[in-house]
Amino acid sequence: MSQPFIELDGVVKRFHEGEPGEFTALHGITLQLARAQVHVLAGPSGSGKSTLLSLIGGVARPSEGRVRLDGAPLSGLPEHHLAALRRERIGFIFQRYHLVPGLTALENVRLPGVPLGWPRERLQARALQVLAELGVAPRAHERVERLSGGEMQRVAIARALLTQPPLLIADEPTAHLDAALGRQFLDTVATLKARGHTWVIASHDPRVIGAPVVDRVIHLADGRLRGEDAPC
Template sequence: MIELDQVSKRFNEGQPNEVLALRDVNLQLPLGEISVLEGPSGSGKTTLLTLIGCVARPSEGRIRLGGELVSNLPELHLAELRRRRFGIVFQRFNLIAGLSALDNVMLPAYPLGLPHRRLVERAREVMAQLSVGHRAEARVELLSGGEMQRVAIARALINDPEVLIADEPTANLDGRLAGQFLEIVAALKAQGRTLVIASHDPRIIEAPTVDRVVRMADGAVQGVRRC
């Protein structure tokens, strides 16, 4: 279970431009399921994903992952936890132009210190599973939208994470690619992974493979719908 207990997040704390981006969020997301955070722009979806993914820490409240308290870990431990247990597909994918698809996929694995040859093998394997292995040597800026999406997912999976986080993954994709994304997500769930996806795309929210929709507004959870 991913558990959030009275979690709040402030930006620019104590300054005139302080923002309360999340307020008193209580939430339980079972491992092995697909949860979608739904809500208008500015409702706090991305902020909540960064807290769940251990990219940032809450200003108040506690977060537990599989019973372990993660919200008060020192930065070094948090970074380690993030690398080993979470994969993140960023909004607009955040691929690094000028590098090959393969190099992009390998990036999050460098700090783990695998032998280079083993790392290349692993990256090629994950890319092949996502049907983008044939594009390994291509520079990412030359890939199609669907290929970029798969490379971004491969990069998120390189360290074999338990939890995959995706932020508005279909925002810029046509219907066919959104469908492909959902197929990939269903396959990852079948492997036992947990998925947390921020989206206001009805193609995602209404997908049969989704287990739970968390409705957000103005930094607060309005309700949770089991699907």
């Protein structure tokens, strides 16, 4: 592998550190992920998939070890640098969507473009374009709390794609998508991979794990790596 896009070196994550309820969710993960590939983290509920995604995405910091993105040491960056890097380089599709209630689908999708200072017309056009690509343009002006689970999921995906960040992280992105929408999501994954985007997706959906677009399936169990499937 040429210089890996993402490098994890001895990553440990403990919750409630030093308290009576201390819990180790990840036990020393060392992993290298290549650019422009699709990586799936698989494993049973509680195995640490979401925790690992949050460390790769720079929304949480490891208790021990290091995370590097394109050579930059995420774990050592001060919070404002990390926030800027997240804004510019990482699109996050969260397991529970994290849409902002009270705002419409369109307003939610526009959010990542606001701190980048995009002109209003460009932001509006691009947000409508991604909503249309995900098939939710007709719901653009509806407040997000009035959408179905599948619609919320697609709005969350559209928001992550707005700025076309080089790294896309998705937590159970197909959990509420039917067969057709699931395929559509995998087509989007393939299109962006072909353009050089890197994906890290947590999923136990056989449709995702077995998809031809996936380059690596990395299995987790009890916060440890448990081998890999051979590439398709």
